[in-house]
Amino acid sequence: MNTGKRLVQYALIYKKTLIAALLMLTVAVGAELTGPIIAKKMIDDHIIGIEKPWYETETAGKDSVSYKGRLYKREDRFNKGEEKGSEVRILQTELNYYFIPEPVEGDGERKAKDGKFYITSREGEASYPAEKLSKDELLEFYKPEVNGIITLMALYLGLLVLASFFNYGQRFFLQVTSNRIIQKMRLDIFGHIQRLPINYFDNLPAGKVVARVTNDTEAIKELYVAVLATFFTSAIYITGIFIALFLLEMKLALICLVILPILVLWTITYRKFSSAYNEKIRTLVSDLNAMINESIQGMTIIQAFRRQKETTKEFEQLNEAHFHYQNKLLSINSLLSHNMVGFIRNLAFVALIWYFGGASITPGSMVSLGVLYAFVDYLNRLFQPISGIVNQFAQLEQARVASNRVFSLLDEKGIDVEEANNWRYKGNVVFDQVSFGYTEDHDVLKNIDFEAKQGETVALVGHTGSGKSSIMNLLFRFYDARTGKITIDGVDIKDLSRQEVRNYMGIVLQDPFLFSGSIASNVSLENEDISREQIEKALKDVGAENLLNNLPNGFDEPVIEKGSTLSSGQRQLISFARALAYNPAILILDEATASIDTETETVIQEALEVLKKGRTTFIIAHRLSTIKNADQILVLERGEVVEKGSHDDLMKLEGKYFQMYKLQHGKQTTGSSLAG
Template sequence: MEELKRLLQYALVYKWLFITGIVLMILMVGFELLGPFIAMLILDNHIKVGGNSIELTPIFQLLGLFFFIKVLHAIFSYYQTVILQKSGALVVQNMRNDIFRHVQKLPIRYFDDLPAGKVVARITNDTESILQMFSIVLPMFMVSALTVGAITVIIFTINLWTGLMMLIFIPLVILWMILYRKYSNDYNHNKRERNSDMNAMINESINGMPIIQIFNREAQIEEEFGALNDNYVKNSKRLINLESATGENLLESFRSLIFAVMVYIFASGFLNDTQALSVGTMYVLVDYITRFFNPLYNIIGQLNIFEEARVAAVKVFELLDAKEEPDDNGRLENFSGSIQFKNVGFSYDGKEKVLEDININVATGETVALVGHTGSGKSSIINLLMRFYDPADGEILFDGRNIKDISRQSLRSKMSIVLQDPFIYSGSLLYNIRLNNKDISEEDARAALVSVGGEHLMDRMDAGIHSELTERGSTLSLGERQLISFARALAFNPKVLVLDEATSNIDSETEQMIQHAMKVVSRDRTTFIIAHRLSTVQHADQILMLDDGRIVEQGNHEKLMQDKKNYAKMYEMQVTGTPV
């Protein structure tokens, strides 16, 4: 139950709200249980003894008191509900913020094998289950526990044997709850897992819908989703069967037995005048016994939701317990742009090396191109440069300083990157350029867009740079999305610019525009370019040809063409279609 202790830590932040709600809840239960006593007083003291001449005044007074108590009960019930639900909402709000903040600090390695839909399920679905527990289930459990406890004490004072009989059933219900948790735990875990899997599959299917439809895979995807959904329903049915077999049926049996005892006590009392129960007392006992079982119905009816929330909390805390990127304190001040890779080696899985003996010396303002076949290690070098991963061997130096001694945030603040598949957020064109960074003015954002040749985007949109874009920029061409991504990188005025296949998906006219812009913006900036189209890197100061994680050729375009090795062969094949 460690997860419940951790949930309690979140709740303690708002302990005074919870305490206020619980105090109001106690008062609410107290006023609710006073009702039957007033009815008993009316029956025994004014109706039964009154005979043919019943005094109405005291009865109306007691009825007025009864009404007043009910009004107080309604007021306390309203405010305890509002306060406790507000407290629960604040707890879950904090938890969601913590999860989202934590997810952003997780290393890229964590997401290598984790579908995005599962992370979404943790932040949305699982926290929603926890919210239900705080807002509905726990308040109901507390009200029910207070009601059951108070009624047990009251019945003990009225009739010892009935009280003892009811007391026996409380541990039986607790035992049932323990057994329920034992058998339902696996079903709930499986149910939450399948829910996460379905979220992941939905997310993946939506993103890949064009591929699914082009290759006519709708039926297969539907079948795969159906299998997950069937498994989810299977576990849901098991939970339903477990509840149906034990829940209300169990309590109905208990209640029938209690009423049988009550009939016996009542009959015995009438046979013996010295022990006879009054009508009012009998009414109170029947009323309280009914009230005694209603909370137990509520507890058992909500156990499934409680267990789902508990399992959801386990999943949430598993995510929160994932190790964040180390919080390095070193800052990178007055960085000139000089970068060195010294005997760098790297492996993603700790077994198979993807980079080995990488040595690169980049002077301030130089442009370095990384070329080679797919899987040769180009992207891995960039991953190390951005410190998404740390090298297993060797070291990477920024102005002679090991990047392991520099905080990731400080390091990345000196860089901008343009990816092959540019991401466009829902929001304005201005937002997509400066990403809500207030240090970048609207004028700077406009200038960056103009620099990469994107002024036509502002011209053709009704609201110009304030025009709203759809998620992923679905209404823009690929070239236009790439231009926005370039403008974003330039607006941040980086010391190091990384272009990861940035010009591979644009037309020739747009490529010429960007090439011209890049010659301007790369001046006085260290630039790394990953490229398959070798014609786009002829201007680079250094071109590194990689093969199987090693640098096999190094030099500028003229030198590598003179060497007539792999680079020259690849270039001639791309340009003329015939190898040298």
């Protein structure tokens, strides 16, 4: 499905408010576009309508005018069958009006002199007897028009008020709808991120993901708020204006229709040149976000190793590239926006002058001043929506590119979140000839085979890259084994949902991750099933009470920026309490004591014993002294289990484990080597 259809689908989720907004917009546009028609009627029927033929009448009334003892009425005010007297005319030249007591043929250049009114046309000059009207006499002839003018003005004012009300309504509903759409889209993206497999984030910087959730969706928001409103408003305006133009003068309306294919070609040309630049700009924005995020996360290292200038230089290169492509896009926008609109507007007015100029010198084709006014008004109004559309081209293209990036993220294959059943496994874990690689051509685990029974402690030791963490990744089903089988209580974990596998697992990392909130909320992770009493008991059971009691707010102390205001020991104890509160059947300790000071390590070791009690525990450790009491130790090298047994058994073998242990205690045997 293409991007446009997907954007429409999101809009249709809130179609009721969207349709309401568009209906209100239609009413508002219709009310506004009635203005020139009303103005035309006011000009032709009332203001210059005085120049229509008048006839003498015997009937006095609101439409009759008294002039020098006689009554006159305009020809369009006579009732059907009413008798008409002799015809007279009232014509204007310069700023004066003249009473002509006989019919007038044709029209042309006018002038008045010595009691005569002269009209010069292509056929020649005609003269008529004329009497100049005084101000009061002229007002008498305009009196019948006053009510009509007031009625039309009141109607116009009412329509303007109506248009203002509906314009407010449509903008309000469009804004609400747009915000709802983006709210739904961001929720979908964030929810989808939770479903993405861990390997998706292996090669994608966090800053780029953040850019798609925030920057790109904000660009899409402008599509619905500004672009959609402008395009719909403009489409309705243009449609209404062309309907009015056709009603006024069909030939000129047909000439003006040429503007529409020009606008389409214009759009195609703009997209052709701007698309690549917008794509590059959005990519560079993501790169900038990624670099900023990385720099903030690594600010300690940057400053410690005096890399400020180099980091700034790298940022400057990205920023300069962004500036370069923005300038290219700006050039296109400048060329294809106001300049082009102005050019087409001038062409349209040339056509208007040519058409009406020709009509004015063609016998029988004289156009009224009201029609001319309405055409000029409508042409001016026509280019307002066109200008609005053109000005939104850049925003439209940015939103389209941003939409492609957002939808490409949503199209990544995710893992459905399923409700875990209430089955609590005991924790008997078996790895049966398991092999695995992060890439197809390289296995990091080869034929891993071991069994961990309920309540046992299994330690994984080996050099960096030997496969210790990969085993835990497979157990958690962050990845699936390429060959072999992993079972919990005899059930293949591939036959269980990931939620069922992880439902009774807990993990404590070497560098525990704390979320913004409080110490208590970091223990429960906002799980409603974990009560306040359970939170406090877990913290006390792992010995955190003594380390945390000096904080001003105790267990409600705020946690900011991954717990940067807490010591490493405090953070580790909170992560222990978190694991204990969730009461796992299987516990993974990944270098949990590697970065703890000696004094705090005693507290941590006591907390470990509380945590391990009755649980199947896997410990990844470099400090071999911390795993002497493990029931089973697996020695890994290059993805294979090279030794397996208890501490005493492995020491008797005098193999790899023996060498590692002696090396750590300063008693490396002659010829021992840790290479391999």
